[in-house]
Amino acid sequence: MRFITATALAALIAAPALADGWKEDYQVLKFGILSGENEKDRIARYTPFEEYLKRELGVEVEIFTAGNYDGVIQALAADQIEFAFLGSAAYAAAYTATDAGVEPLVSRVQNDGSTGYYSVIVTRCDSGLEDIAALEGKVLAFADPDSTSGYAVPYFNLSKEVDPKTYFSAIPFSGSHEAGVQGVVNGTFDAAATYETNETNGIVQRMVTKGMIGDGEACNIWASPEITSGPLTARANLPQDLKDAMQTAVMESPEKDKTAFIEMSGGVDSTQKGWIRVDHDRYQWIVDMRDWIKKERRSGS
Numbered sequence: 001m002r003f004i005t006a007t008a009l010a011a012l013i014a015a016p017a018l019a020d021g022w023k024e025d026y027q028v029l030k031f032g033i034l035s036g037e038n039e040k041d042r043i044a045r046y047t048p049f050e051e052y053l054k055r056e057l058g059v060e061v062e063i064f065t066a067g068n069y070d071g072v073i074q075a076l077a078a079d080q081i082e083f084a085f086l087g088s089a090a091y092a093a094a095y096t097a098t099d100a101g102v103e104p105l106v107s108r109v110q111n112d113g114s115t116g117y118y119s120v121i122v123t124r125c126d127s128g129l130e131d132i133a134a135l136e137g138k139v140l141a142f143a144d145p146d147s148t149s150g151y152a153v154p155y156f157n158l159s160k161e162v163d164p165k166t167y168f169s170a171i172p173f174s175g176s177h178e179a180g181v182q183g184v185v186n187g188t189f190d191a192a193a194t195y196e197t198n199e200t201n202g203i204v205q206r207m208v209t210k211g212m213i214g215d216g217e218a219c220n221i222w223a224s225p226e227i228t229s230g231p232l233t234a235r236a237n238l239p240q241d242l243k244d245a246m247q248t249a250v251m252e253s254p255e256k257d258k259t260a261f262i263e264m265s266g267g268v269d270s271t272q273k274g275w276i277r278v279d280h281d282r283y284q285w286i287v288d289m290r291d292w293i294k295k296e297r298r299s300g301s
Helices: 002-019 039-057 069-077 088-097 148-158 177-186 203-209 240-256 258-264 280-299
Strands: 028-033 060-064 083-085 102-110 116-124 191-198 218-223 231-235 272-277
Touching (some): 028 039, 028 069, 039 060, 039 240, 039 258, 088 102, 088 148, 088 231, 088 280, 102 240, 102 280, 116 148, 116 177, 148 177, 148 280, 177 203, 177 218, 191 203, 203 218, 231 240, 240 258
Parallel strands (some): 028 060
Antiparallel strands (some): 102 231, 102 272, 116 218
């Protein structure tokens, strides 16, 4: 009986050590964030969350940024970073680029219980361009080739009605959501694709809050069906205990560090209330959509 008790006690003592065994090989963790807004604001929003993760995980944590979405995706593929906050299309791109070498951990939940958002096309409110028909022969800017709301979803849905390559006079990539909207306000583009969660939360609303554009300068003229919110993504080859620890830390962030959670989710005007655990099945339709777009572009049809 003593032997059994001693063995059980030894197992209990060893369990935490085994659970934290990943720390020997991962003394610094890096998580990527996409270029939806300028780098300075991106880093400022996520720095409190970075500090929260350091405390919760007990290792150094660093933010990784890149000039475009593909930079973050390639960093995952090259094992240069461990995690990344991705949009749905960027996750699908990473899943394809790594031959299923990434997996989603958590996604966002809004105050109303919804777990999605919308792609929108915006024009200057005073432009007189009030629908897609009015954009024929105009310049429509997409955000980034790996953006869900800024490219994949609007391109896929518009293609059901028109051929974007010939319907618009040009369909350039602006490089980021903010750059696209700013280009519309400045007159560089006639319209731009971006996103919003609801009437009070989105890129346009955030830019107004930050003083980048004036209220009433950019208006929506089109909205997509609801898009599944993108996931915090992990490399599949990471130790399961590490993935579990990160998933738990992020899930618990609204309660354990409300300030950090609010900042990284968009500030005091954010409508996100928490997180849900997700798996790949939730995003397979995005993978399929990206595959269609890639084939369509290659065919030149």
